Amino acid sequence: MVVLADSDTRWKWGVLTARRLAPEAAVDGLLLRGRATPTPRQLAEVGVGVDSLREVTTAEFLRAATAPGAYDVVVLACVGGAVQAMLHGLRRAAADGAASGGAASGEAASAGAAAASAAAADSGPDGEPTGQRRPVIVTGYVGVVYEKLTDGLLLRHGADLVLANSPFDADRFRAVYEGVGADAGSVAECALPFLEGTAAPSAGEAADGPFTVVFAVQPSVPAGRADRAYLLRRAVHHALRHPERQVLIKLRSKPGEHTTHIEELPYQKLVRKLPGGRDGAGGGLPPNCRLVYGNMGEILDGARHTGGLLVTVSSTAALESLHRGVPTAVLTDLGVREALGNHYFTGSGCLASWDELDDGLLPEADEKWTLRQGVRGGDGFAAARDRVARLAGRAAGGGLPPLAPYYTVRTAPGYLPGILRRYGLEQDGSPGAGSPAEASDGLGAAGRGAVRRVVREAARGAYRHGVQRVAPLIRKAGEL
Secondary structure, X not given: OEEEEOOHHHHHHHHHHHHHHOOOOOOEEEEEOOOOOOOHHHHHHHOOOOOEEEEEOHHHHHHHHHOOOOOOEEEEEOOHHHHHHHHHHHHHHHHHHHXXXXXXXXXXOOHHHHHHHHXXXXXXXXXXXXXXXXXXXXXEOOOOOOOOHHHHHHHHEOEOEEEEOOHHHHHHHHHHHHHOOOOOOOEEEOOOOOOOOOOOOOOOOOOOOOOEEEEEOOOOOOOOHHHHHHHHHHHHHHHHHOOOOEEEEEOOOOOOOOOOOOOOOXXXXXXXXXXXXXXXXXXXXXXXXXXXOOOHHHHXXXXXXXXXXXXXXXXXXXXXXXXXXXXXXXXXXXXXOOOOOHHHHOOOOOEEOHHHHHOOOOOOXXXXXXXXXXXXXXXXXXXHHHHHHHHHHHHHOOOEOOOOOOOOOOOOOOOHHHHHHHOOEOOOOOEOOOOOOOOOOOOHHXXXXXXXXXXXXXXXHHHHHHHHHHHHHHHHHHOO
16 A cells, blocks of 8 residues: 655544555555655654655656556545545556556557557447556545535545545535535545544543643634634633643644644744743743643543543544543634634534633533544444455456546636646646656756755745745734
C-alpha cells in the first residue's frame, strides 16, 4: 500500500487508515509537495510510521503509484482538489499503461495506435468498461465534516472507496451522490482510524495527578483576533479560578509550520499580549497553565487518568476525547454556528460555555449521538476491509473498471481544468509542460533535489511572512 498526504493531520489519517484496512501490509508514504507539507517535527509528533517516506510532485506520485506491480492499494489523504487531480492523473496513467503494454506485445507503437489502445483499455467491443490493471483507490475525510460537504464529496468522487467516518456521514454522502446522479456505491461506512483500542475509564478508577483540562485550539476556528484572544483569556481565567487544576493549551503547530488550515494568529503570539506577558513562550500564563505540543491521543490519555476534561470549539479532538470516555465540552461562547463548526455537535450533550465549566460542569455525552457518529461501537473497519480485499482480488485478476470521477471537462468545464492546472496536469490528466521533468541539466538528481529544497523553503518562508505578518497589518490599516 501507499499513502499520499499533503498535511500533518491527513498524514495521520492516511497511515492509520491504511493500517486498519490491511494490518499486515507494507505501507509506503509519499508527501505531496506544497504549502502544508509537514515538517520532520510534525511527522514525529503524529507518531505513525511507514516502511519508506519521501516528498513527491504530482508527476512523481503518478509514476510511483502506477508502476507495474508497485502497489495494490493507494490511499489519497489529501484536500479535495488534490484528490480530484490525482484521480484524473491515475485514470490517464492507467490508460497509458495499457497502451504501452499493447505496444510492447508487438502492436504498432505509433501515436495513433497508442491512443486507440488507451481507448480500448476503457471499453470493450460493446462500449462496456473492461478491466484495468491498476491499484484500488481509497479516500475520505480526516475528521468532522461540517462545511463544503457537497463540494468536497464531488471532488472525491471517482475513487473506488470513499470512506465515511460514521453512519451519519455515510447517509449524507450517499444522499449527495445520488442527488447529482453520481454513483454512490463507493461510499463505505467505517470510523475514524484513531478511535481504537482505548476503553472508557471504570467508575472506580483512581485519578492520577491533578485534574487536567485540555483546551484543543484550532488554526482557523475562530478566525478573528478578538475571538481567539477571548478564548485564551477564558482558559487562563479557568486556571486562575481553579489553581488545583492543570490547564493545557494544546497547540497544533509551532510558528512557521503549516497544518491543514492556515493559522494567521497563532496562540503563541497571543499569549505574549496577556497581562504580565513577556517574550518567552509562556507569556503571561499562570503556573498551572501552559502551552503544549505532542500527540493528541497521548495527551488525552493523560487527561483521562486524572478524571479530566477536553474543551474545544469544534476540533476532531472532541471525537477522540469522547471515544476515550473523557468529559468533552464544545464551547458555545461565540455562538453555535456553521462558521465555527460546533453546530455539528448539536444533540451531543457536549455544548457548554466557559462560565458553566468554571462552575464545575462536566458534560455527559448522549450515547445515541456518539453511536450515530461512529465514536463508540465495534470494529468500524470490518466492512471497508472486506471491500478493499475484494477489490484488490479483482484488480489482480481481471482488473478494475477505469476510474470515473463525476467531474469531467464535459460536466464541469469551468471548474475542473483549473483544479488540474493547480496540480500540474492537463485537461486529459497527463502531466503538463510545467511539471518537473527529468531534464539533463548537469546537476544530477541529488543536486536538483537540493536546489528544490532551498527554493521550496524560501517560498514557504515568504508565504508564512505574508500570511502571519503582512496580511494582518493590511487588515489593521484598512480598519483605520
